[in-house]
Amino acid sequence: MKNFLGILFIFSLFQLHPVQAQNKKIEQLESELPNLSKAQKWNTMIDLMWEYRDIAPEKTLTLGNALIQDTKSDVNFKNTAKVLNLMGVAHRNLGNYTEALDFYKHALLQSDILNDTPQKGYAYINIGNLFYFQGNQYEALKNMKEALIISQKEENNSMIGYCYMNLGDIQLSAGKYDIALENYNKAREARLSINDTNGIAVAEFSIGKAFLNGGNPHLARSKFLIALEEAQKADYKSLEYKCYEYIGLTYTFSSQDSLSWALENYDKAYEGFLELQQPLGQAKVLIKKADVEFSLGNYNQSIIYASSGLAIAEKLPAVFEALQLSEILVKTYHAKGNLMEENRALKDNLKYLQLFNDTEKLRKAQMLDNSIQLSNKEKEIDKLNYERKISNDQIKNQQYFIIALFVVFALFAIILYLLNLKSKRFRQFSLQLTEKAKEIQKQKVIIDQKALEEHELNEKLLEKNIELMEALEQSKKMFEQLEKNDKLALLGQMMAVVAHEINNPTNFIYNNVVPIQDTLEELLEFVNGMDEVDEEKVEDIEECKLLLDGIQDGVKRIMDISAELKNVVKSNHGFPKPYFIHENLDTTLNLLHKKYKYDDIEVIKEYDLKVEEITCLGGKISQIFINLIDNAYQAVKEHTPEGGFIKIRTNLLKDRVGISIIDNGGGIKDLDHLFETFFTTKKDGLGLGLMICKDIIKQHKGEINAFNNKEGGATFSIQLPLKFDDSDV
Incomplete structure (x- = not known):
């Protein structure tokens, strides 16, 4: 209980400025509110939330709810994470730890959405403080270190100082x-x-x-x-x-x-x-003054200070301070030999001791209840995030459907316009023929010929209409494929997030293995230096070192896999950048190897070491590699169950780099239509993959060709320029 009260006191000391100055600033901010613009009003409301967070947390919550309601439809408002953080602090000051954690978690989510890195750091700080108040030092330290990493990346010295202060408080309460x-x-x-x-x-x-x-x-x-x-x-x-x-x-x-x-x-x-x-501060000082007077033998003065402090503590109430003051009165009356007053003080002391024990039990029960509620709330938040993601996907699907419908109506309107225009021209031409019928009687043969041509034109127009309807059907399929591509892009973003979330705990484990290894090394040297060496202990230490090496290797493997995932989903479609052909080919092979690792397909690399880097749209080129190599794996898996291989060959040309992907699968049946839209030999394919590859290479002013090998299988040959020419992009 002493430790818990000490934690609360330390926090209140570092958070509270003089009350008079705060009240003066609050009055000034409230007087300015009616005359401000909408954006200025919102910023002033946030300032008021900050001032009220400790002295009137209910007002902070009222202002926060009003701000969230007013700004929910304004995309230009970027301080949502800060508002949620302040509302969490207000709930924490009211003792509502479950609600506080809820707001901190929402602040973390909003800070990621709005790219508000400072508020993400403060959310971690607030979560760490919440665990600190409840005595969970491990979780408190973990969240504070996350906040410290963010503050150091941002070079935010204000946040850095705050993180180190909180880390110091946690270590001080632990006696370190x-x-x-x-x-x-x-x-x-x-x-x-x-x-x-x-x-x-x-x-x-x-x-x-x-x-x-x-x-x-x-x-x-x-x-x-x-x-x-x-x-x-x-x-x-x-x-x-x-x-x-x-x-x-x-x-x-x-x-x-x-x-x-x-x-x-x-x-x-x-x-x-x-x-x-500040009555609590007065009571604490009176405890110290009464104790000093007792040490000096000034018993009457000690009784005066202790009695005054006890009256303040009872009024607050402050059970722990009242218990200390009653103990001083008991020992002071005992020293004076006043048995009657000593007996009365002893009864008070027993009463406060009982209250103290009841408070301690209540606090532990509350901590247990809060921990359960915090766990349940985290599950609810995860469920809400999942439901929000599903809802966003549904909204996107509806938007794509509306766009497709709009395009269809637009094309239909164009067709009607063209038909109407053609009809008007035909009527005008017929009118002119009627008016000049007598004049051109001699040219009747020519007129008949024109009529025949007009008839043929109408037939061609009908054929064009049929072709246009077929084009509309193909467009519909194209939009369905684009919708799938958007979902794949969303999946890529999710892969990046998963890779990032994996990196956080693995980095924590990896960074802590090294100091443990160093400590074991020092311990081994110390044991070996002893007069009587316990060989069994030495073997245990060496076994621990081997286990730690295994842990370090495993974590390193997780980090490598995560890096490969991030490298694959990373895209720089907008701007050409340096791109390492061999490195990205290896990354693609590593990822696809995991998919086909049980199919016994040999991969042969024939890399020209002169090939270094090119300038291109790396994300799109990686898309080509994944598509072509995955096709090769499928062809070998389907047609060559034994002895199958894929060969990747690169060579440096004059101003280009060549990449060949060779397999001994079943070959390509219809090479003439290979790169046409919607042409595919796969049962579940749409015929867009190779078309997209060809468009990407064409965008880079490169070449792609395919042919069947004499000994079986097929070869895809790509040539890309060393420098990307974006003059036509």
């Missing part, structure tokens, strides 16, 4: 004073780089606390004095009076002769907390 001190110093350096006066003062104060908890009150006092000076410069009143309190504490821990100086600093702290109207 040296690690906490290291993190506090890093936080101080980050805040010095951006001249964050308040942040520097808080970092100095935390360094002092680390020294004090580590048993060095003299070094702690020097840091508290620096923090006091910085707080006074920044007019940071709550931290200033907290510094006085902790300076007094260093004198208390020093020697009996320093207790008068301790009281002097406690008096300054108490007067400051009275000024700020």
Whole structure:
């Protein structure tokens, strides 16, 4: 319970600025709201949410709900993740940990959608703090380190300082004073780089606390004095009076002769907390003053301080502080020999002890309940994300159908227009013939011939109409294929996300294996250096090293697979970039090998080492490699179950690079129609794959040819220029 209350106090200290200054700023922001534009109003509402998050979290939630409602249809509003983060903080301050986690998770999702990396970092920080409050140090550290990685990539020193401060608090609560001190110093350096006066003062104060908890009150006092000076410069009143309190504490821990100086600093702290109207701070200082007076033998003064503090603690209520103050009264009355008052104080002490135990049980039950609710909420969020994805797919399908329908109607309108235009011309021509019938009687033969030509023209027009209807049917098939291509693109994005999510835990495992290996190596050297070496222990250590090597190899393999996935789905269709032919051929072969690894098909590589890189649209060229090599695998698998092979050959030409894909499958039956639209020899094919490949190569001003081999199988030959000419693109 002490640790839990200490956590809450540390957080409140570092988050709260002077109440008077906050109220003044809130009044100013609220007075400006009616006269602002829509965008300015939204930004001011976010500022008000920030100011209210600790002193009036209910108002933060009200403002947040209003903002989400007002901006849900405005695509230009980019601060949704920040609003969700602040609403999560408000729920956390109200003790609604399940709702807080819900908002933090939504903030993570929105930050990815809007590419708001800073708010993604703050969402991880908030989730880490939530676990920290509940005593789950492992999850707290994991999320804080994720936030630190983001802040370092963004070079956001403000966030870096905040991450290190939180990491220090977590380590300090676990009793790891040296690690906490290291993190506090890093936080101080980050805040010095951006001249964050308040942040520097808080970092100095935390360094002092680390020294004090580590048993060095003299070094702690020097840091508290620096923090006091910085707080006074920044007019940071709550931290200033907290510094006085902790300076007094260093004198208390020093020697009996320093207790008068301790009281002097406690008096300054108490007067400051009275000024700020912070009763909990007053009660904590009165505990320390009563304890010092008891040590000096001033029992009456100790009773006065303890009684005053107890009255404040009962009013709050603050059970832990009331328990401490009642203990001081018991020992003080006992020292005075006042049995009646000692008995009364002892009864109060037992009452507060019972309340303390009940509170501890309630807190543990609440933590268990919150953990269950947090787990259920994560499942609900995952379900909602899945349903949202399905809904988006359905909307896209409806959009594609509407577009296709619109194109069909447009083509139909064009046909009607052409028919009407032709009909008008024919009527005009007939009218002219009627008016001039007498004049051109001698040219009747010519007129008959013209009539015959007109009849033939009508027949051709009818044929064109039939061809146009067939073209419409083919267009419909084309749109269906494009719809499938969009789904494949969505699948590619999902593969990239999966690869990214796999990288996070594997990087964490991989980066932690190395220090464990180093520690085992040092342990092995230490054991070998002992006078009596336990060979069994040495074998155990060496076996652990081998196991760690295996773990490291396995994780490295996972990372390689993830990198291959990311490389395949990566696309640079928009701009030509350097592209390594052999590297991308190997990537394609690795991926397809997993698909056909049980088919016993040999892959032979005949790479010309002179071939290095070309400039092209790499994503499209990789699409060609996947299509052609996959076709080769299918042909060999279907027609050559034994002794099948695929040969990949490259060679450097004058200003081009040649790539040949050779197989000993069943060959190609109809080469003349191979690259025509909708021509396919596969049962489930649409005949668009090779057409798309040919269009891509044509776009690159390259060539593609196919022919059957004399010994069986087929060869696809590609030639690509070394430099991409985008003058016609």
